[in-house]
Amino acid sequence: MIAAPDISKETRFDWPLCQEAEDAVLGVLRACSEKSPFLATLEQRMRDETGTLLIDWVDHLVVPESDVREFRHAGYTLDRLGDTPEGTPALWHPEAMLPRVLLADRGEPVTVAIRAESIADFLAAHGISSNLHGSPLTRYRTAVVSEENDVRLLVVERRGYRGYVPATLVPGQAATTLIAHETWRTRPRNFDDDAIGWSRTQTWLNRVIALAGRDIACAAIFTEERTFWQGRNRAAQIQKVRQDRLGLGWANHDHHTFRSSREHFVQLMQALEKLGFERRERYYAGAQAGWGAQILEQPVEGLVAFCDVDLEPEETEIDFSRVPLPRSAKLGTIGLWVGLHGESFLQAGMHHLECRFDHALLKDQLEREGVQTMKPFSDLPFLKQAFTEGERWKVRPERAQKLLNEGLITQQQYDTFVRDGAIGSHLENLQRKGGFKGFNQKSVSAIIAAVDPRMQLVH
Structure with a gap:
């Protein structure tokens, strides 16, 4: 007998306000902007040129143990999907849409990690030449953007991955990722019969997943869906x-x-x-x-x-x-x-x-x-x-x-x-x-x- 699915999460829509947790994030960001001229300028440009707020671009923060205690008190808990170098704890708030938090090593500066779709595009837009960690088209890449007054600004690029450990490129992996994008981008979309269309689309979907793996396929497909929507x-x-x-x-x-x-x-x-x-x-x-x-x-x-x-x-x-x-x-x-x-x-x-x-x-x-x-x-x-x-x-x-x-x-x-x-x-x-x-x-x-x-x- 097939067990009935657990639908407890599916009937919930009374998500709480987590103001204490957001205040903890904003407190770190304010302190970092006051110390880092580059970050302060970037924050202002985000507002003036894109109508966006810094907090909505932050992938994660790296903070000292004293701040980690504050985040735990505000509802952050261990993120079991966020693998880190040497097992450093990674925290997330399961009931809030907020950046994740890592514990800084002793002597390590507070870090603000900004997420961009393309790390190379971000560096080029700001005229920065920096060593990139992580091979192109792999799951996680980082680059140091600035380091001022004990504040480090990092830019990160993700692809089907929730952790913090860059991966070495496996032979053929970059080509596989590109093929996954192109396969979905060029798939047939127009059908006279939607039943046939759905059947063929499921086949196309299976092909992309078999090629790139579930999470990389998901990243590629949603990137392509955004591009298709944007074109119209x-x-x-x-x-x-x-x-x-x-x-x-x-x-x-x-x-x-x-x-x-x-x-x-x-x-x-x-x-x-x-x-x-x-x-x-x-x-x-x-x-x-x-x-x-x-x-x-x-x-x-x-x-x-x-x-x-x-x-x-x-x-x-x-x-x-x-x-x-x-x-x-x-x-x-x-x-x-x-x-x-x-x-x-x-x-x-x-x-x-x-x-x-x-x-x-x-x-x-x-x-x-x-x-x-x-x-x-x-x-x-x-x-x-x-x-x-x-x-x-x-x-x-x-x-x-x-x-x-x-x-x-x-x-x-x-x-x-x-x-x-x-x-x-x-x-x-x-x-x-x-x-x-x-x-x-x-x-x-x-x-x-x-x-x-x-x-x-x-x-």
Whole structure:
């Protein structure tokens, strides 16, 4: 008999505020910025040029034992997935979205480690020539950026790895990683039949995992999914250029949002499980707003996926992440988006990427770049969220015709979608405080209703 899955984590969404833990992190960062002119300048440039905060780029801190005690008191505990040189303790906060913490060796300076997508891009952007530790395209690479007044600034690059030990390149490994990227980047995405599309995509996914291993495959695939989404979203392109000027890339990502039809939602879950994702909380908003969502987290790569699906009011007790949902006689916001544009994991790509910013700063800065921001759908002291104005995509006439033939849209809606297109994607501006790592279900319901393609028709 197969044991029933442990779903205790999947019904939890009351993540606590961990203000004491965040204050401990901010205290170290303030002290380091006061001592390190380079770090202080970088922090200011992050705010002025990218609308981001230093804390959201910090991978980890290395602090003396006295500070480690403070972090433990604030809820940090031993990170059993974070292997370190010579077994040095690594700490993390299991209930917060905050940097990890390592114990410094005696006489070692306090270290702030910034994460960038590419360590070489970061060094080049700042005109720094530094010895890189770790071979290209391996799991963990580091370089010293500056060392001033007993403060060391480190830049790190990760790839399917949560620890702190650089690895020597195995013959053929770099080529394998590049092939994994190219295999996913060039996979077929457009299919006349989504059932066939999902079957072939699962085969493609198995191929990439067999080639590179689960965690490296996960890193490669999500990098490629961000690139695909970015290619179809002007706000993303503008913000990526701003972050690339500092050599940072998308390392401030918070979560990736995929939309799925009811019929294929379980297949999306299966694909993410193959990549090492574990289910977190699950939202049942069927009676309230006609949707549901499963949130998943990949603990090694540190990725979060937010997966949306139409849900009927009577389906709020179903584990829709495991039990296939039947076709519905009507389309909610998610189903209509998929009907017009395709499955996120197939033709359409992500609905949005959410990254961590200084919410007000980014809004003002993007406005000067000609990008408007919608009204915030979360405006809480510890969580602020807003979409950039939606990117309108062309709708293939055959997709709209299929919806019309099935009575799922009206003739007027068909004419408008084919003529003017429909909103396809956004960049999401998010700011978290208190280490809060959850979401606001009521607020998400409001924005899902607000971005329904039927509400966005051009007249």
